[in-house]
Amino acid sequence: MKNLKKILITFLVLNGFLLIVPPSYAQYRGAYLIPSVVYVGDPATLIVPLPGTAQDADDIILSGWFLPAHTDIDFHRIVLERRMSESRLLVEFTAFMPGILELPEININDTVFSGLTVTINSVIDGRSTLELSRPASSLAMPGTALMLYGTISALVFLILLLVWFAAKGHRYLQRWINKWKRWRYFVSIRNTEKRLSRALSRGADKREILDILSGEFRVFLSFITGVNCRAMTAREFAYIFEKKPELEPRFLCRFFRRCDEIRFSGADISTEDIFKLLDDMREFLTTLDKFNPEKEKKEEKIAA
Numbered sequence: 001m002k003n004l005k006k007i008l009i010t011f012l013v014l015n016g017f018l019l020i021v022p023p024s025y026a027q028y029r030g031a032y033l034i035p036s037v038v039y040v041g042d043p044a045t046l047i048v049p050l051p052g053t054a055q056d057a058d059d060i061i062l063s064g065w066f067l068p069a070h071t072d073i074d075f076h077r078i079v080l081e082r083r084m085s086e087s088r089l090l091v092e093f094t095a096f097m098p099g100i101l102e103l104p105e106i107n108i109n110d111t112v113f114s115g116l117t118v119t120i121n122s123v124i125d126g127r128s129t130l131e132l133s134r135p136a137s138s139l140a141m142p143g144t145a146l147m148l149y150g151t152i153s154a155l156v157f158l159i160l161l162l163v164w165f166a167a168k169g170h171r172y173l174q175r176w177i178n179k180w181k182r183w184r185y186f187v188s189i190r191n192t193e194k195r196l197s198r199a200l201s202r203g204a205d206k207r208e209i210l211d212i213l214s215g216e217f218r219v220f221l222s223f224i225t226g227v228n229c230r231a232m233t234a235r236e237f238a239y240i241f242e243k244k245p246e247l248e249p250r251f252l253c254r255f256f257r258r259c260d261e262i263r264f265s266g267a268d269i270s271t272e273d274i275f276k277l278l279d280d281m282r283e284f285l286t287t288l289d290k291f292n293p294e295k296e297k298k299e300e301k302i303a304a
Helices: 002-020 144-201 206-225 234-240 249-264 271-290 293-303
Strands: 032-034 043-050 060-062 073-081 087-095 099-102 106-108 111-113 117-120
Touching: 060 106, 073 106, 087 117, 144 206, 144 271, 206 249, 206 271, 234 249, 249 271
Parallel strands: none
Antiparallel strands: 032 043, 043 087, 060 073, 073 087, 099 117, 106 111
8 A cells, every 4th residue: 555655746746847847849850950050141041850749730830039039140030830740840041150060049839959069161161061951942923934935926927927918918918008098088078968968058169169179089089099080171071981881881971971070061050950960979979989999809700
């Protein structure tokens, strides 16, 4: 019975001592540095393997004001990883003095880590092999990849566009220019027709209106056909444009003959006659605008 009491007292005393005195790790085996060779001013990490815990727990991280102080060492972060298989202590630091430096005591949740040392090399020390640390990884700016690949894609597309334009693009460009000119001529002559109608309604000089109508219509036909129509007689329109039915050569012959008769007959000019000429020109422009010269050329090639 006495022996049993002694055993219980001894057990309680030992447990009380363990509860009062915090655990302390003074001897470490297997501690290593990353990188293995550390120079003055290089960031490094000391990894200390520790025994596993009863169960996995969250990591304990020390940073800021909770880091220990040292005159020659700048501590960045200290992490205690608690795992069932194996725990680890990670000390991230930068040293500014060569030699064997002893780290100050590290207290994490009443667990004290002391006696840790690191070896810091000097590049200018001739006794050690000159070995530079690995270059730092480049910083990837947000959007750099998109900008780089987007620029390359744009350059490739521009080169392909230039090659296509050199081979076939100039023909399409010329067609587009011709269509734009044709549209501009139609807009101009239609505006002239509207302007003359308004002037005639306001009682403007009828002979002057006829002169403008005849002259502007001839200029329009010269641009559209490529033939100088400014000095052509009414009869010449019939046989010069005989092979161009879309221009209605008989209509043009009658139109300009009627216009010349009203202008040079010496009789009073009727307002209704001028409105009739303007209406005929408007209908002619509507019919001609629907004609597609590109389509006609394709049909002629197919027929040939």
